[in-house]
Amino acid sequence: xxxxxxxxxxxxxxxxxxxxxxxxxxxxxxxxxxxxxxxxxxxxxxxxxxxxxxxxxxxxxxxxxxxxxxxxxxxxxxxxxxxxxxxxxxxxxxxxxxxxxxxxxxxxxxxxxxxxxxxxxxxxxxxxxxxxxxxxxxxxxxxxxxxxxxxxxxxxxxxxxxxxxxxxxxxxxxxxxxxxxxxxxxxxxxxxxxxxxxxxxxxxxxxxxxxxxxxxxxxxxxxxxxxxxxxxxxxxxxxxxxxxxxxxxxxxxxxxxxxxxxxxxxxxxxxxxxxxxxxxxxxxxxxxxxxxxxxxxxxxxxxxxxxxxxxxxxxxxxxxxxxxxxxxxxxxxxxxxxxxxxxxxxxxxxxxxxxxxxxxxxxxxxxxxxxxxxxxxxxxxxxxxxxxxxxxxxxxxxxxxxxxxxxxxxx
Amino acid sequence: xxxxxxxxxxxxxxxxxxxxxxxxxxxxxxxxxxxxxxxxxxxxxxxxxxxxxxxxxxxxxxxxxxxxxxxxxxxxxxxxxxxxxxxxxxxxxxxxxxxxxxxxxxxxxxxxxxxxxxxxxxxxxxxxxxxxxxxxxxxxxxxxxxxxxxxxxxxxxxxxxxxxxxxxxxxxxxxxxxxxxxxxxxxxxxxxxxxxxxxxxxxxxxxxxxxxxxxxxxxxxxxxxxxxxxxxxxxxxxxxxxxxxxxxxxxxxxxxxxxxxxxxxxxxxxxxxxxxxxxxxxxxxxxxxxxxxxxxxxxxxxxxxxxxxxxxxxxxxxxxxxxxxxxxxxxxxxxxxxxxxxxxxxxxxxxxxxxxxxxxxxxxxxxxxxxxxxxxxxxxxxxxxxxxxxxxxxxxxxxxxxxxxxxxxxxxxxxxxxxxxxxxxxxxxxxxxxxx
Numbered sequence: 001x002x003x004x005x006x007x008x009x010x011x012x013x014x015x016x017x018x019x020x021x022x023x024x025x026x027x028x029x030x031x032x033x034x035x036x037x038x039x040x041x042x043x044x045x046x047x048x049x050x051x052x053x054x055x056x057x058x059x060x061x062x063x064x065x066x067x068x069x070x071x072x073x074x075x076x077x078x079x080x081x082x083x084x085x086x087x088x089x090x091x092x093x094x095x096x097x098x099x100x101x102x103x104x105x106x107x108x109x110x111x112x113x114x115x116x117x118x119x120x121x122x123x124x125x126x127x128x129x130x131x132x133x134x135x136x137x138x139x140x141x142x143x144x145x146x147x148x149x150x151x152x153x154x155x156x157x158x159x160x161x162x163x164x165x166x167x168x169x170x171x172x173x174x175x176x177x178x179x180x181x182x183x184x185x186x187x188x189x190x191x192x193x194x195x196x197x198x199x200x201x202x203x204x205x206x207x208x209x210x211x212x213x214x215x216x217x218x219x220x221x222x223x224x225x226x227x228x229x230x231x232x233x234x235x236x237x238x239x240x241x242x243x244x245x246x247x248x249x250x251x252x253x254x255x256x257x258x259x260x261x262x263x264x265x266x267x268x269x270x271x272x273x274x275x276x277x278x279x280x281x282x283x284x285x286x287x288x289x290x291x292x293x294x295x296x297x298x299x300x301x302x303x304x305x306x307x308x309x310x311x312x313x314x315x316x317x318x319x320x321x322x323x324x325x326x327x328x329x330x331x332x333x334x335x336x337x338x339x340x341x342x343x344x345x346x347x348x349x350x351x352x353x354x355x356x357x358x359x360x361x362x363x364x365x366x367x368x369x370x371x372x373x374x375x376x377x378x379x380x381x382x383x384x385x386x387x388x389x390x391x392x393x394x395x396x397x398x399x400x401x402x403x404x405x406x407x408x409x410x411x
Numbered sequence: 412x413x414x415x416x417x418x419x420x421x422x423x424x425x426x427x428x429x430x431x432x433x434x435x436x437x438x439x440x441x442x443x444x445x446x447x448x449x450x451x452x453x454x455x456x457x458x459x460x461x462x463x464x465x466x467x468x469x470x471x472x473x474x475x476x477x478x479x480x481x482x483x484x485x486x487x488x489x490x491x492x493x494x495x496x497x498x499x500x501x502x503x504x505x506x507x508x509x510x511x512x513x514x515x516x517x518x519x520x521x522x523x524x525x526x527x528x529x530x531x532x533x534x535x536x537x538x539x540x541x542x543x544x545x546x547x548x549x550x551x552x553x554x555x556x557x558x559x560x561x562x563x564x565x566x567x568x569x570x571x572x573x574x575x576x577x578x579x580x581x582x583x584x585x586x587x588x589x590x591x592x593x594x595x596x597x598x599x600x601x602x603x604x605x606x607x608x609x610x611x612x613x614x615x616x617x618x619x620x621x622x623x624x625x626x627x628x629x630x631x632x633x634x635x636x637x638x639x640x641x642x643x644x645x646x647x648x649x650x651x652x653x654x655x656x657x658x659x660x661x662x663x664x665x666x667x668x669x670x671x672x673x674x675x676x677x678x679x680x681x682x683x684x685x686x687x688x689x690x691x692x693x694x695x696x697x698x699x700x701x702x703x704x705x706x707x708x709x710x711x712x713x714x715x716x717x718x719x720x721x722x723x724x725x726x727x728x729x730x731x732x733x734x735x736x737x738x739x740x741x742x743x744x745x746x747x748x749x750x751x752x753x754x755x756x757x758x759x760x761x762x763x764x765x766x767x768x769x770x771x772x773x774x775x776x777x778x779x780x781x782x783x784x785x786x787x788x789x790x791x792x793x794x795x796x797x798x799x800x801x802x803x804x805x806x807x808x809x810x811x812x813x814x815x816x817x818x819x820x821x822x823x824x825x826x827x828x829x830x831x832x833x834x835x836x837x838x839x840x841x842x843x844x845x846x847x
Contacts, residue, residue: 081436086445086490086834090433132837135789179790179800183513183845237846239515239525382437390789399434 027122029098032070032406036360036374037318038332040275042263043216047408048102051116051150054216055162056204058104058152059112063410068102070406078350082394089131094124110154119145134177136392137348144170148202158209164202170225171195182237192250194230198223214265222258222285227251245295252291257282277316283309283339306344312337332358345385350396352383368410376402445491448831452493456549456593457481459600461808463552469805471554471572472506478811478841481550483818490834498550499542499576505534511804513847519725527804543577547590558601559623559631561585585638596639596646601759604628605751609654610807612715613744614737622751629758636766647821648763649771650756654748656777658796659806660713668695668730678730697729699739713740716806769828771821788839800843811841
């Protein structure tokens with residue numbers, strides 16, 4: 001006699017928000033000298049790294065060839081506190097190591113060709129094991145590298161224009177726990193990862209009406225990282241394994257914003273320069289993250305996670321003082337707005353408006369070689385965030401400490 | 412100049428790796444964020460049956476007791492100065508040997524499937540030994556104790572779970588509670604007075620108790636509350652969940668018998684004298700025997716989770732052999748149970764009001780989990796069997812995660828009614844049903 005029922009009818013519809021990219025992943029470490037003075041540089045000549053800050057300015061760099069390279073070690077820490085339970089969670093110490101390489105060569109008198117390689121977005125977060133939000137996110141890592149060949153042309157002695165084409169590679173990985181208690185006590189989780197590329201432009205205009213005053217405007221276009229074949233690994237107890245297709249893939253598109261920078265610098269004396277920048281970023285392009293799984297069987301449904309990011313403005317100010325022939329000191333501060341929406345605050349990108357404090361110096365060995373060092377403290381403001389679709393709330397605070405070193409070569 | 416450089420360089424290198432650089436939350440640093448308010452949590456006691464005891468997967472065992480509602484609450488109470496919580500702990504994970512587990516086994520048709528199986532192994536003999544001399548305890552949630560058993564002075568002879576922890580043979584549960592001299596309590600009693608009947612398919616007699624009488628229920632509860640509050644203790648009362656929120660009743664559909672035309676014709680020959688039983692091709696109701704009558708189940712009746720699936724699939728249970736009364740809650744039994752739950756909950760509410768004790772409405776909360784589900788920290792919970800995460804393998808008692816969810820609800824109520832701020836627990840640190 002047949003009977004249709006089984007005791008155990010497994011239908012798992014995971015609630016499945018996933019985040020892979022948000023404003024907390026903004027890495028403002030694109031030049032060691034600029035970093036020393038608040039990451040200002042749209043309207044200031046500092047070396048080959050101007051290819052990033054303002055492609056229109058590279059033609060005004062002194063010499064036939066300029067090179068700058070730098071490495072940053074960035075230590076990010078976030079703390080989560082739930083005032084209702086008194087539970088605290090922290091991110092584990094992870095070091096992000098973004099690097100920059102810039103080379104610029106003079107082709108003709110007023111025309112330079114440059115190559116810029118830099119990491120504009122990145123993150124590496126690993127929350128405490130068994131933390132309260134592990135079913136939302138356990139760890140996330142993102143790395144992007146822009147490759148930007150750039151032409152810069154002087155229009156007379158006062159105006160320079162430049163255009164760079166950006167080819168960018170991006171990779172991301174993300175894991176979160178699955179709410180299944182394994183009889184063996186093993187962790188059940190899903191891991192998504194993938195890599196892709198995107199293209200864009202970086203363009204700028206540089207205007208130096210006098211030796212004292214320099215102005216700059218630059219624009220980096222928004223880009224879309226489109227991923228078609230992301231890998232999905234699902235680790236669950238044996239009983240559930242057959243429920244998941246073995247070759248599950250996911251597709252998604254992650255936008256990054258348009259960025260417009262305004263910069264000015266003033267050379268008050270031979271030794272003393274001040275600079276200020278304003279950055280505007282259209283993070284509101286990041287409204288929601290859609291993840292489509294290629295093989296739907298009712299166990300994993302597609303995801304549409306709300307982010308509703310806001311556009312941001314950052315204000316930066318910095319100063320540099322050349323003490324002698326060989327030693328230049330720098331300092332700066334900035335206030336950076338965060339794109340995160342506190343009502344859609346997801347712990348994959350703990351972030352908030354932040355104050356940043358910068359210091360640095362350059363030591364010139366001779367007319368060609370210099371060593372650049374800088375350090376930075378990024379102090380996020382405490383924020384009460386809530387991912388309102390599921391009411392996951394708490395207080396978050398972040399702090400980042402960055403140490404950077406690089407060399408400058410001019411010929 | 413190079414001398415200066417050497418002075419500055421180490422500062423930059425150190426800056427990245429300095430200890431104490433981690434960010435801190437302001438509220439956390441500023442004084443004591445949690446307080447006990449108008450409660451006195453020095454001696455916290457729980458009184459009742461399975462729900463408070465940590466009974467799960469059909470037994471009481473060590474890890475279940477450690478994640479009982481009482482244990483979780485006391486752990487949170489200690490954050491605001493609460494006292495120790497003393498339990499008559501079992502010595503292993505096997506309890507009294509009734510525990511269930513999920514296991515992949517071949518069914519009668521040879522298909523490997525996940526089935527509910529005995530946990531296996533031999534329980535530690537000390538689980539049966541009397542440890543009452545270690546008392547008084549804080550945990551007087553005794554599995555299977557009804558409200559009407561609370562003041563029974565010969566109860567230790569009737570219930571092994573109480574016998575192993577009672578102070579004397581002639582001591583009632585409430586006598587021992589008084590020895591513990593509670594300053595604060597949670598009382599979740601009375602559920603077994605109905606569910607003891609319903610979970611046995613309403614098969615009263617045969618060792619199954621009938622539903623307690625309303626008068627004795629009220630008297631027992633009132634006496635227990637008098638003893639609890641005699642020395643000024645405050646506390647929280649909890650009422651009885653409804654039948655439809657327990658997967659024990661709602662998991663197996665009434666019409667799970669699927670037959671071919673040929674099988675239907677053959678079956679109908681067996682039931683020539685039962686005009687109500689007429690099998691047809693496809694889905695059919697279970698056949699049950701109620702007294703002298705053999706009939707099809709109706710859509711309004713419940714099949715109990717205790718029915719053996721292999722006997723249904725291959726042994727003709729529910730088709731060629733009618734289900735006996737203990738596996739079915741008939742319409743009459745359901746309405747009898749419902750009426751009792753509603754009457755008892757009325758009494759509980761009335762007593763809570765007269766003793767000025769806040770009442771946690773478990774009936775409403777279980778119904779909410781059942782009807783619309785809840786989502787906590789990104790996880791959905793409902794009362795679906797096994798996958799719902801809330802109810803354990805016995806189909807009627809909570810998982811440890813379910814205990815934590817209810818404990819948090821009780822804390823919210825205490826915070827609200829006693830002007831306290833007791834921290835909630837992290838429910839994700841407690842397991843749900845363990846999947847092989």
